[in-house]
Amino acid sequence: MADNQYTFENKEFKDTYRHTTSHILAQAVKRLYPDVKLAIGPAIDDGFYYDFDAEKPITPEMLEALEAEMKKICKEKLPLERFELPREEAIKLMQEKDEPYKVELIQDLPEDAVISFYKQGEFTDLCAGPHLDNTSRVKANAFKLTSCTGAYWRGDSSRKMLQRVYGTCFQKKEELEAYLQRIEEAKKRDHRKLGKELGLFALMEEGPGFPFFLPKGMTLRNTLLEYWREVHKRYGYVEISTPIILNQDLWHRSGHWDHYKDNMYTTLIDEEPFAVKPMNCPGGMLVYKLEPHSYKELPIRAAELGLVHRHELSGALHGLFRVRCFTQDDSHIFMTRDQMKDEIQNVVKLFDEVYSKFGLQYKIELSTMPEDHIGELADWEFAQDTLKNAITDMGKEYELNEGDGAFYGPKLDFHLQDSIGRTWQCGTIQLDFQMPERFELEYIGADGEKHRPVMIHRVVLGSIERFIGVITEHFAGAFPFWLAPVQLKVMPITDRSREYAEKIAAELDAKGFRVETDVRNEKIGYKIREAQVQKIPYMIVVGDKEAEAGTIAVRTREGGDQGTMTLDEFVAKITEQRDTRAL
RNA sequence: GCUGGUGUAGCACAGUCGGUAGUGCAGCUGAUUCGUAAUCAGCAGGUCGCGUGUUCGAGUCACGUCACCAGCUCCA
Numbered sequence: 003m004a005d006n007q008y009t010f011e012n013k014e015f016k017d018t019y020r021h022t023t024s025h026i027l028a029q030a031v032k033r034l035y036p037d038v039k040l041a042i043g044p045a046i047d048d049g050f051y052y053d054f055d056a057e058k059p060i061t062p063e064m065l066e067a068l069e070a071e072m073k074k075i076c077k078e079k080l081p082l083e084r085f086e087l088p089r090e091e092a093i094k095l096m097q098e099k100d101e102p103y104k105v106e107l108i109q110d111l112p113e114d115a116v117i118s119f120y121k122q123g124e125f126t127d128l129c130a131g132p133h134l135d136n137t138s139r140v141k142a143n144a145f146k147l148t149s150c151t152g153a154y155w156r157g158d159s160s161r162k163m164l165q166r167v168y169g170t171c172f173q174k175k176e177e178l179e180a181y182l183q184r185i186e187e188a189k190k191r192d193h194r195k196l197g198k199e200l201g202l203f204a205l206m207e208e209g210p211g212f213p214f215f216l217p218k219g220m221t222l223r224n225t226l227l228e229y230w231r232e233v234h235k236r237y238g239y240v241e242i243s244t245p246i247i248l249n250q251d252l253w254h255r256s257g258h259w260d261h262y263k264d265n266m267y268t269t270l271i272d273e274e275p276f277a278v279k280p281m282n283c284p285g286g287m288l289v290y291k292l293e294p295h296s297y298k299e300l301p302i303r304a305a306e307l308g309l310v311h312r313h314e315l316s317g318a319l320h321g322l323f324r325v326r327c328f329t330q331d332d333s334h335i336f337m338t339r340d341q342m343k344d345e346i347q348n349v350v351k352l353f354d355e356v357y358s359k360f361g362l363q364y365k366i367e368l369s370t371m372p373e374d375h376i377g378e379l380a381d382w383e384f385a386q387d388t389l390k391n392a393i394t395d396m397g398k399e400y401e402l403n404e405g406d407g408a409f410y411g412p413k414l415d416f417h418l419q420d421s422i423g424r425t426w427q428c429g430t431i432q433l434d435f436q437m438p439e440r441f442e443l444e445y446i447g448a449d450g451e452k453h454r455p456v457m458i459h460r461v462v463l464g465s466i467e468r469f470i471g472v473i474t475e476h477f478a479g480a481f482p483f484w485l486a487p488v489q490l491k492v493m494p495i496t497d498r499s500r501e502y503a504e505k506i507a508a509e510l511d512a513k514g515f516r517v518e519t520d521v522r523n524e525k526i527g528y529k530i531r532e533a534q535v536q537k538i539p540y541m542i543v544v545g546d547k548e549a550e551a552g553t554i555a556v557r558t559r560e561g562g563d564q565g566t567m568t569l570d571e572f573v574a575k576i577t578e579q580r581d582t583r584a585l
Numbered sequence: 586g587c588u589g590g591u592g593u594a595g596c597a598c599a600g601u602c603g604g605u606a607g608u609g610c611a612g613c614u615g616a617u618u619c620g621u622a623a624u625c626a627g628c629a630g631g632u633c634g635c636g637u638g639u640u641c642g643a644g645u646c647a648c649g650u651c652a653c654c655a656g657c658u659c660c661a
Contacts, residue, residue, distance in 0.1 A: 051656095059589060151656035152588025159658045163588050166656070198596080207634075207652050265660095310661090315586050316652090318659060330661065415661095427661060464661045496618045523618070531622035545620055555621080563621055 010173060020045035022082065022134040023072075023145055023171045024052045029125035030071035031060075031167070040127065041103045041155060041164050048181075049170025053153055055103065060165045065147040068167070072145070079138040080123040084131055092117040096128060103155065104128045144178045145171030193474035194321040200479050200536060202470070202487070203322065211319045211326030213467055218487035221516065223466060225485055227307065229359070229583065230331060230463065237352050239303040239333060244285025246309055250275040255440060256284040257376050261409040265312045282308035283434075283459055286334035287441040295445040300455065301337035301345050307466070308332050322471035323426060329466040335458040336443065342456060346392035346414075346431060349460050353416060353429050356462050360473055361585050365425060366398060367415040369406035376410055377436040385433040386412045410436040411459075418472055426472055428464030433457075480537040480559060483576065484583040490517040490576075491538045493529045495545035497521075502549040506542060506569060513573060515580070534559060540576065 010016040024043035031038050031054055043052030054060065087095060089108065096104040107128060108117060120129045122137055134140065146169060153166035172178045189195070197203045202219035205211075215223060231241070247269065253259040258266070258280065267278040279285065286304055295302070311327045318324050337345050357364055368390060371382045389412055393400055400414065407413055416429030434457050437443075447453045463469035473481070483489055490510055494503040500521050510517040518538075520529045526543060533541045541557040548554055548566060556564040556572060578584075 061589070149655060150589070153657045154587075157658075159587070163657075165588075168656080205653090210652065312660085315659065317586065317588095317657080319653090324660070328661065430661075461661065468661055493621095495620055498618075525617095525619055525624065526621060527619090528623055529621090534622055541621080543621065547620085557621060 017045040018132050019134060019140065019173070020050040020171055022137070023140050023169065024050040025120065025122065025125070025127055025129070025133065026072050026075045026137055026140060027068065027147070027167060027169060028052050028127060029075055029122060030068050032125060033071055034067060039103055040101055042107070049148070049168065051166050051168045053155070053164045053166045055162065056165050060150045060167060062150060065150065065167070069147055073142040075137050076140050076142040077138065078123065079136055081136050082133045083121045084118055085121065086116055086118045089117060092128070099126070140171065141173060141175070143175045144173060145169060146178060146182070191475050191478040193471040196474050196479040197322070200487070202474070205321070210316065211314060213322055213325055219470070221487040222481065222485060223470060226466070226470070233352065233356060234305050237303070237348065239305040241305045242286070242289055243306055244282060244289065244308065247276050247278055248285065250277055252284050253277050256287070256437065257409060257440060258284070261374055265314070267311050267313060278311045279308070280310050280312045282306050282310065282330060282332045283334060283437055287437060287443065290336055290443055291441060297338060297445055297447045300445060301335050301341050303333055303335045305331070305333040322467040325467055328468065330461050331463045331466060333460050335460070336455045337457070338453070339456055342388050342433070343392050345458060346389060346433070347396060349431050349458065350393060350396060350398070353462055357418065359583060360476065362418045362476060364419070364429070365417045366393060366400040367403045367417065368400045369403040369413050369415060371412060372405050372407050372409065374409055375407070377439070381435040382412060385435060389414050389431070389433055408432050410434050426468060428469055428472065429462050430460065430464070432459040434459060482583070482585050483539045483579045486537070486539050487516065488518050488536065488538050489515050490540045490542060491520055491533045492517060492542040492544065493520040493526065493533070495526050495543065497523065498546060499544045499549050503544050506544060506554060509569065510573070513577070515576065530557065
């Protein structure tokens with residue numbers, strides 16, 4: 003038997019422990035508020051939760067009292083006893099206890115299911131288990147109720163909203179404290195906070211979900227796009243740009259009107275209905291159709307940094323991660339059927355190159371045909387198999403996300419991990435047989451006949467806005483040298499070195515570096531602190547000594563004082579760092 | 586959109602029982618010319634998110650509304 007059987011290294015044990023803690027929470031709630039109805043209470047990655055239906059909502063102030071009651075339950079050393087009941091008796095028991103949600107759960111269990119309960123003291127709950135054997139196994143000083151919010155019964159937004167209490171627990175007090183400390187640290191790198199502090203972007207009441215980019219944010223964004231263009235050129239893409247507003251007939255033809263109109267902004271122009279694009283593909287179709295194509299031209303890789311608008315629900319908005327207008331680094335690739343696999347792999351290679359440039363890890367999900375879709379099942383299955391084979395051939399793993407594809411085709415989604423371990427969907431590769439059909443796209447084959455091309459929709463960064471949010475958190479605002487909005491700050495120690503500082507700055511500026519000077523009459527410590535807080539990669543300190551010797555004193559944001567060197571030495575070093583786009 | 590919470594100066598916050606606003610940082614002015622994460626002093630800065638109501642009197646109470654935060658639902 004493994005040594006770690008009863009530690010959190012064993013996920014099953016961790017989940018069992020946390021599940022038992024959620025039962026203790028439910029018991030505490032029932033003791034303090036007997037009229038509350040129980041829903042469900044599982045273990046989750048960070049802890050556990052329990053959903054309740056309460057007449058009076060559970061508020062943050064109530065959590066303290068609940069925690070106190072939970073501690074009491076731990077100390078009461080109540081054994082957890084499992085028992086099973088036949089279906090009818092199980093329903094009867096829950097009806098007697100007036101637990102309608104539990105009754106519904108039992109009714110939905112398959113005919114032959116074993117219906118088990120766990121009893122601890124006066125509290126009995128429908129539960130598959132397993133559980134710890136006694137409430138005293140849960141450390142009374144190593145759990146915490148973290149928040150309470152609403153959650154739909156069975157995750158269905160058309161059903162009742164219940165009250166969810168979240169909590170977390172560990173085997174030791176120190177582990178709980180370390181966890182809470184980690185959460186605090188993660189908050190410090192929240193891109194909304196850093197975006198404000200570093201002057202990157204702003205969100206205003208006048209435009210909820212419509213971000214403003216400030217000068218430093220624009221520098222970051224433009225530098226990022228410069229890199230993006232360089233990579234895409236290398237991978238054989240051409241760049242186009244299509245309009246933001248197009249008439250409604252187009253959106254009917256593409257299927258967006260039928261499948262996406264709730265998220266679309268519309269307007270009238272000269273009495274005619276138009277819509278603001280929520281996706282770039284129809285524009286790309288029109289460009290393809292502009293002239294006849296030969297098989298010799300394919301694949302055509304048309305990239306577009308397209309600004310799209312989507313009416314997201316107000317509650318879904320979240321900094322730059324979830325906005326109502328964003329720029330997709332889109333591309334539409336038109337190709338023959340036998341080019342599909344190579345082309346998908348070509349896209350995956352590009353993804354690998356780009357993500358590794360930022361040191362980002364990803365997970366792939368394959369999303370298959372949704373209920374709301376266009377096209378034939380056979381096409382969908384073929385497309386799904388092609389996507390699957392393309393990545394498994396490359397030795398990559400994926401998770402299946404059944405029924406989550408786009409309405410026009412299946413997709414591979416690339417989820418990048420942020421600082422708190424949340425994952426954000428950024429890249430996606432979507433294989434589409436439907437749009438070319440709807441728009442009657444054609445190419446002339448070697449046989450002189452007309453054929454229908456297939457197409458890929460793909461984004462790497464996903465949305466420029468979201469990607470900037472992700473890397474802001476990933477780097478905690480300390481962007482690598484090539485990306486940093488301000489790369490260098492030159493600061494004289496006294497007014498006597500001011501001219502020398504300005505000369506150094508001018509030389510660096512002439513070499514194309516983003517450099518600022520701080521010639522204010524402040525102590526050097528004060529200037530350094532400010533540059534440090536602004537996460538500027540290099541600080542160049544010059545005083546009488548440097549001016550006399552013609553050198554500079556270099557300080558790095560992470561390593562402190564690096565001593566003096568000549569400007570040439572320094573320039574050689576940072577030029578290399580910039581041109582290789584080093585991490 | 587839903588549930589709960591929050592909204593006071595550019596930023597981070599305080600404001601008791603209802604009696605028309607404070608602190609720190611940033612800003613401005615002056616002094617200081619200083620060697621690697623905050624020099625000192627002075628000054629200025631607010632329709633307390635917005636609207637309506639209750640009250641002799643509202644930052645404080647009520648209702649409405651907008652935005653934000655946590656989560657649910659949805660998603661790049």
